[in-house]
Amino acid sequence: MAKKSESKEGACSxxxxxxxxxxxxxxxxxxxVAGAGIAAGRDPSTHTGWQHLGDNTQFVDRTKLVRKxxxxxxxxxxxxxxxxxxxxxxxxLIMRDMRQYQEMISSFDAGEERQEGMGAREEVPQGEGAxxxxxxxxxxQDELSFPPVEAFKEPMLSWxxxxxxxxxxxxxxxEEIMPRKQKDVENYGDYYTLIxxxxxxxxxxxxxxxxxxxxxFKIEGRQRIGDPKPFKSPAxxxxxxxxxxxxxxxTMVGITTIEPDWCYNYxxxxxxxxxxxxxxxxxxxxIAFGVPHQWEQVNSNPNSGTSFDAYSRSSIAARRLETFIKxxxxxxxxxxxxxxxxxxxxPYLVKAGLGEQGRHGIVITPETGSNFRSAFVTTSLEMxxxxxxxxxxxxxxxxCQICADICPSGSISKADNNEEMNTRGYRxxxxxxxxxxxxxxxSMGGMGCRLCLIACPYxxxxxxxxxLARNLDTHDPTGLVEKGLTKMQKNLFEAPEAxxxxxxxxxxxxxxxxxxxxxxxxxxLDMDVTDPTIGG
Amino acid sequence: MITNFVIFAFVVGLxxxxxxxxxxxxxxxxxxxxxxxxxxxxxxxxxxxxxxxxAAFTFIGEGExxxxxxxxxxxAVLLVILGVGLLRILKAK
Numbered sequence: 001m002a003k004k005s006e007s008k009e010g011a012c013s014x015x016x017x018x019x020x021x022x023x024x025x026x027x028x029x030x031x032x033v034a035g036a037g038i039a040a041g042r043d044p045s046t047h048t049g050w051q052h053l054g055d056n057t058q059f060v061d062r063t064k065l066v067r068k069x070x071x072x073x074x075x076x077x078x079x080x081x082x083x084x085x086x087x088x089x090x091x092x093l094i095m096r097d098m099r100q101y102q103e104m105i106s107s108f109d110a111g112e113e114r115q116e117g118m119g120a121r122e123e124v125p126q127g128e129g130a131x132x133x134x135x136x137x138x139x140x141q142d143e144l145s146f147p148p149v150e151a152f153k154e155p156m157l158s159w160x161x162x163x164x165x166x167x168x169x170x171x172x173x174x175e176e177i178m179p180r181k182q183k184d185v186e187n188y189g190d191y192y193t194l195i196x197x198x199x200x201x202x203x204x205x206x207x208x209x210x211x212x213x214x215x216x217f218k219i220e221g222r223q224r225i226g227d228p229k230p231f232k233s234p235a236x237x238x239x240x241x242x243x244x245x246x247x248x249x250x251t252m253v254g255i256t257t258i259e260p261d262w263c264y265n266y267x268x269x270x271x272x273x274x275x276x277x278x279x280x281x282x283x284x285x286x287i288a289f290g291v292p293h294q295w296e297q298v299n300s301n302p303n304s305g306t307s308f309d310a311y312s313r314s315s316i317a318a319r320r321l322e323t324f325i326k327x328x329x330x331x332x333x334x335x336x337x338x339x340x341x342x343x344x345x346x347p348y349l350v351k352a353g354l355g356e357q358g359r360h361g362i363v364i365t366p367e368t369g370s371n372f373r374s375a376f377v378t379t380s381l382e383m384x385x386x387x388x389x390x391x392x393x394x395x396x397x398x399x400c401q402i403c404a405d406i407c408p409s410g411s412i413s414k415a416d417n418n419e420e421m422n423t424r425g426y427r428x429x430x431x432x433x434x435x436x437x438x439x440x441x442x443s444m445g446g447m448g449c450r451l452c453l454i455a456c457p458y459x460x461x462x463x464x465x466x467x468l469a470r471n472l473d474t475h476d477p478t479g480l481v482e483k484g485l486t487k488m489q490k491n492l493f494e495a496p497e498a499x500x501x502x503x504x505x506x507x508x509x510x511x512x513x514x515x516x517x518x519x520x521x522x523x524x525l526d527m528d529v530t531d532p533t534i535g536g
Numbered sequence: 537m538i539t540n541f542v543i544f545a546f547v548v549g550l551x552x553x554x555x556x557x558x559x560x561x562x563x564x565x566x567x568x569x570x571x572x573x574x575x576x577x578x579x580x581x582x583x584x585x586x587x588x589x590x591a592a593f594t595f596i597g598e599g600e601x602x603x604x605x606x607x608x609x610x611x612a613v614l615l616v617i618l619g620v621g622l623l624r625i626l627k628a629k
Contacts, residue, residue, distance in 0.1 A: 015561060015565070018557055018558055018561045019558055019561050019562055019565065020558075021554050021557075021558055022554055022555050022556075022557060022558010022559055022561065022562065023558060023562075024554075025550075025551040025552075025554035025555045025558060026551075026555045026558070026582075028551050029548060029551040029552065029555060029586065030585065030586065030589055032544070032547065032548055032551065033548075033586045033589050033590045033593070034589050034590070034592075034593040035593070036544065036590065036593075037589065037590045037591065037592065037593030037594040037595075037596070037597060038593045038594070038596060038597035039597060040590075040594045040597060041593065041594040041595060041596060041597020041598035041599075041600075042597040042598065043597075046598075461598050463594055463598060464594065465591050465594050465595065491606075492595075492600075492602075492603040492606055492607070493600055493602070493603050494602045494603070513599065
């Protein structure tokens with residue numbers, strides 16, 4: 001009897017052991033999964049754009065994403081971009097006209113204008129009702145700072161007359177933002193010592209100094225290219241060029257044909273004439289590619305990041321690819337952030353099938369989201385071309401307004417769609433480039449903002465959670481996944497409010513995420529610095 | 537990397553075996569009349585638990601701690617509700 005009882009107790013304890021063991025194992029399994037989750041979250045190979053590529057030129061098979069039809073819907077007369085349309089291009093025209101205006105004012109003060117002819121005055125158009133700035137009353141201090149519309153030369157005069165809103169924004173930048181930035185740099189510049197050094201270190205440039213008829217046919221500006229080496233087929237040429245571009249540093253590569261509407265209508269690099277030009281005949285194909293930003297610093301935008309790391313990498317890849325093509329006997333010209341462009345980037349990226357244009361005006365790709373910078377090589381080498389793709393960005397951007405909500409300058413439209421938008425005859429999302437640029441001039445660190453690049457849900461890390469979400473969204477025809485994910489994105493992830501990125505007193509120079517420890521002065525330099533991000 | 541994964545898979549495999557044996561014993565001792573769909577629902581609940589924890593801690597690992605802890609909180613509530621419902625189903629004769 002006692003033996004039986006002992007056996008029962010033994011069985012009972014074995015049973016209890018299995019039960020307790022099972023429960024403990026379940027607990028350990030949850031712990032193991034949590035640990036694996038942390039490891040998956042930290043894994044540097046999931047930094048978006050920096051996933052392991054192996055020998056591939058892209059991560060995604062685009063043949064399944066090809067969509068029919070042109071890259072953009074044409075909504076009117078199509079035009080080439082003019083210098084004054086771009087906030088950057090306009091800045092150099094503004095500086096030119098301001099210098100002449102200042103000279104004119106100086107000569108007014110010196111009483112020289114009547115004695116030595118009109119000088120700069122002759123170049124100042126006097127439109128109807130224009131104030132008489134060159135005679136009679138002395139211009140006010142306000143006019144001295146930023147000239148009145150009528151004091152600008154063409155093309156700025158007509159531009160400002162048609163776009164008084166941009167005149168006001170440019171005036172604000174020149175009169176208020178830039179002097180304030182100077183003071184901010186004096187007060188807080190030291191705090192950004194490392195990020196500025198990091199940014200500067202990437203910003204070397206190699207200017208093109210000859211027109212396309214010369215420079216595109218010379219290797220390294222000296223040796224004339226040889227006879228073109230024949231390829232087996234355009235498909236072989238495309239395959240080789242993509243592989244080479246990838247090994248030269250390009251993360252993703254696409255190929256398309258030249259579109260004159262998307263070549264600037266001014267200032268051809270290397271040409272003495274800064275005006276309009278005909279697109280060179282040997283620019284038949286465009287190789288478009290992208291390179292991501294360093295992951296940690298791009299997350300610490302807008303005040304502790306830089307554009308120059310990806311600018312530099314894409315520019316170096318472009319130089320290498322240009323030389324490669326020239327060495328095979330074909331003319332080529334690079335268009336890159338560090339060496340300059342003769343074409344506009346975004347439409348070529350879309351046409352070459354690298355991605356789709358988002359609400360923030362820039363391109364979103366399946367591999368990198370918005371976290372990349374592009375460069376191009378134009379050439380006569382005949383290659384098989386790629387087609388525009390559709391992986392759901394158009395619809396996604398209509399519902400997701402995260403970039404617009406977080407934009408410190410309010411430059412990104414919050415419209416329901418881009419139906420009413422028309423840029424030089426093409427329909428696509430457009431932003432207020434001038435107010436965007438005005439914020440660039442206020443931000444610290446490497447000049448710029450880049451907040452929309454990193455706040456974009458497609459730029460989230462490429463670990464299993466976000467990759468799963470992106471894949472589900474791409475393959476869901478109902479749009480439910482997209483709406484659910486956007487809601488989750490807005491409610492789960494925290495970021496400073498739009499105004500917090502501004503300088504004090506409106507903001508506190510906030511960043512999207514903390515700068516990496518290796519870009520924080522306090523960790524490496526023996527300097528007393530004022531942290532402007534505290535308080536405010 | 538591959539070695540780490542193999543060790544991890546081995547350990548998780550062992551734990552899974554222990555969980556399965558334990559679960560069967562628990563079911564018998566609690567007097568639950570289990571059939572294939574009850575087991576299916578139970579496995580589904582457990583996988584949901586693992587999935588949500590994996591997701592939450594992936595967010596924490598990538599530096600989005602707030603998002604991760606929010607998911608832990610939401611998951612806990614969701615799993616308790618589903619767990620109570622599941623237990624009622626399992627206990628039903």
